Amino acid sequence: MFSEKDFERLWFLYKTEGEPKGVSINSFCIGNNIPYTAFYDWFKKTQKKVVPVEVEGIPEELIQTGNEEQRNHSIFRLDTHVP
Numbered sequence: 001m002f003s004e005k006d007f008e009r010l011w012f013l014y015k016t017e018g019e020p021k022g023v024s025i026n027s028f029c030i031g032n033n034i035p036y037t038a039f040y041d042w043f044k045k046t047q048k049k050v051v052p053v054e055v056e057g058i059p060e061e062l063i064q065t066g067n068e069e070q071r072n073h074s075i076f077r078l079d080t081h082v083p
Helices: 004-021 025-031 036-046 060-065
Strands: none
Touching: 004 025, 004 036, 025 036
16 A cells, blocks of 8 residues: 555656656556556545645745745645635
8 A cells, every 4th residue: 555655755756757758657657666546546636736836036024034044945835725
């Protein structure tokens, strides 16, 4: 049985390593010993929860604080509202 983390890791690796090389997700799953059908079930269940986000600039409060540590953190947003 594969965990949520296993599928998340596989998806990240595929997007960063497999897809740029033109490898199909099916072949990538097979190469990583994960059945494509199991991955597909997970993907269909979770794809509506992930929303692409484009960040432009830096939040005003970070500019005012001048805190370099806060400026170096990435910001990710998951939309939990599914229409």
